[in-house]
Amino acid sequence: MKGKANMDNVDESTGSYQVVPPDWYAVDIIDVSDKETKNGDYMASIKLNIVDGDYAECLLWDNIIISDNINSPGYKILGRAKHFLHVIGEPYQGDIEYDTANWLFKRFAVRVYNEAYKGKNQAKVADHCSLDEMPKAGDPEVTQSASEPDVAEEEIPF
Numbered sequence: 153m154k155g156k157a158n159m160d161n162v163d164e165s166t167g168s169y170q171v172v173p174p175d176w177y178a179v180d181i182i183d184v185s186d187k188e189t190k191n192g193d194y195m196a197s198i199k200l201n202i203v204d205g206d207y208a209e210c211l212l213w214d215n216i217i218i219s220d221n222i223n224s225p226g227y228k229i230l231g232r233a234k235h236f237l238h239v240i241g242e243p244y245q246g247d248i249e250y251d252t253a254n255w256l257f258k259r260f261a262v263r264v265y266n267e268a269y270k271g272k273n274q275a276k277v278a279d280h281c282s283l284d285e286m287p288k289a290g291d292p293e294v295t296q297s298a299s300e301p302d303v304a305e306e307e308i309p310f
Contacts, residue, residue, distance in 0.1 A: 170207075171266060174263075176264075176286050176287050177205070177261065177262055178286065179200040179261070180203055182256070185199075186252060189226055191219075193217050193221065195215050196255070197214075199212075212262065212275055216236050217233060235280060239260050240280075262278075263279040
């Protein structure tokens, strides 16, 4: 791709970014990309925008895996996808059909923890809940649980 851009009024930067610290955040889904895990399971890669507070407009990413293959590692974490669908108000019980286009602009809360990857700290999504269920700042649950994910690393299929 070729293009043109005017850089006259743009400050140069190194591209560094601020890592979102462990806590609960209200987010909107602003993009969904359909992907496939290395095991062949469907994976929705969702881009989340923090909507308020000190980290408003910071971005987070999460992967939602929906597998019907009982031999796949993705099937072991299907309960996480079911909970996510419930939280965003989509069908989540019995035989369901989903359309990731319907997920766009849904607002809910996520619990973030930090994890080192290739020598850099990254914010990762550990859990989802409705805004009504989101722990408030100062609640013991916020500081005790924000740094630990609910899924063991060996269960993550991507």
